[in-house]
Amino acid sequence: MRDPLADLRRIAFLLERAREKTYRVRAFRGAAATLGKLPEGELATRAAAGTLTELPGVGEVTARCVAESLAGEEPVYLRRLEATAGQDLDEATAAMLAALRGDCHSHSDWSDGGSPIEEMALAAAGLGHEYLVLTDHSPRLTVARGLSAERLTEQLDVVADLNAGFEGLGMSFRILTGIEVDILADGSLDQTDELLGRLDVVVGSVHSNLKDEPEVMTRRMVTALANPHLDILGHCTGRLITGGRGTRPESRFDAARVFAAAVEHDKAIEINSRPERLDPPKRLLRVALEAGCRFSIDTDAHAPGQLDWLSNGCARAVACGVPLDRIVNTLPAAGLREWAESHK
Structure with a gap:
């Protein structure tokens, strides 16, 4: 039936x-x-x-x-x-997709996503994920209903209750707490240190002044990467290559310095799988690889169906020769938390 x-x-x-x-x-x-x-x-x-x-x-x-x-x-x-709906994946891309344990960048209807947290979580579990990091926006991004400290604190309680419910049903799947925090003009992060320290994973992204001069943008990103609370640098060029929002050129920065800072502080560079982003471009992905960076292949999903976009990022990672041991979301939840905690 x-x-x-x-x-x-x-x-x-x-x-x-x-x-x-x-x-x-x-x-x-x-x-x-x-x-x-x-x-x-x-x-x-x-x-x-x-x-x-x-x-x-x-x-x-x-x-x-x-x-x-x-x-x-x-x-x-x-x-x-x-x-x-079938995805014709080559063997290497399919193998990389199968190796991913979860997704480190997702949004719910608490900020600019379209679905409740539980719905996003159940969709992720249905795809075979072991975890989903919930990374709604931070307060400065008002257009995306970014979470104030009070709302983020409330969300942490909601996530704890949902995880308890999953455990009660015998599910091993877990929602990991997180945020996509704005990297502000001076490189600081748009949330309190106390709250950032409570989260499992912190994605930091530049959403404003994307046309800053290269030296200004470079300082901004390097400063953010040195912050012990930041774990993953999200969609690093900010480009848009298609979609309803139109197109947007890449932000300009000294990639060698930025990726060197990521290596120095053991932070990951996001391989963003959204079709309108596919960020970073392959040429910069290769620069980050040669620099020794870690990576996180994420969907930046704003709806349940978008959680199935990880193959976009996997295909780009395979094309650029990214090895599995450099991808942080091949780690189980405990290993991912341990890595994030190691530079706090």
């Missing part, structure tokens, strides 16, 4: 992964949420009577998918998506 709500959520996941319009994703995810609140038996009763579309957020397409699922059939809409 099929689970119609699971089928609706799977459709939403595949639409997100394929970067389809947001309203399409919301149609299926919203319908699943609405139908999940019905009393036992009412879903089947309404489907048989043809009254599912009387419910808010349930349209003809989602109702048809539910009816097909209840009949024990894979919904046609889902079958078509599954047929076109």
Whole structure:
């Protein structure tokens, strides 16, 4: 017997992964949420009577998918998506993807993500991840509803409760606490030292003044990398190469100095897997590799389906010859925490 709500959520996941319009994703995810609140038996009763579309957020397409699922059939809409969703990965890329234990950069609806923390976590677990580092934005990035110290403290309690619930269900999966903290103009980090010290993993990224002169940007990034609380330098050039936000050129900086600082302080350079970023460019990825840097292959996911973008980063890492032992998220959760703690 099929689970119609699971089928609706799977459709939403595949639409997100394929970067389809947001309203399409919301149609299926919203319908699943609405139908999940019905009393036992009412879903089947309404489907048989043809009254599912009387419910808010349930349209003809989602109702048809539910009816097909209840009949024990894979919904046609889902079958078509599954047929076109395959990723043709070469052997080396597939092997690297399989070696990753988790994702160190993700966002929830606490900042500018589109889904609750639990939904993101369950999607990550469904992909076979052992952990997901939750890295919502810091307060200075107001456009992304960055978390104040008070909201971040509240989030830590929510994560602890969710992890306790996973443990109670016998799941080994865990959410690791984190933040994508803004690297400010002087290289300082946009959150208190006390809170940063409580987090499992800290990603630091430049989101402002991206056109600074190379020397200014270099000092900013080198200063941030020397901060004991920063673990991973996120999307280091800030470039956008496609997508709804348009394109944006790379920030200019002395890559040799920045990557040398990362090696000196044992920090990782992120290989960002978002299709509009794919940051750093391959030429800089090779420079970081030759410098001796560690790396973290991350999705920077803002929705559950985007968590399946890790293959983008793996393909780039393979193309540039990045070995597995340089990638921090091949470590189990305990090993990742130990590495992060070692430079605090």
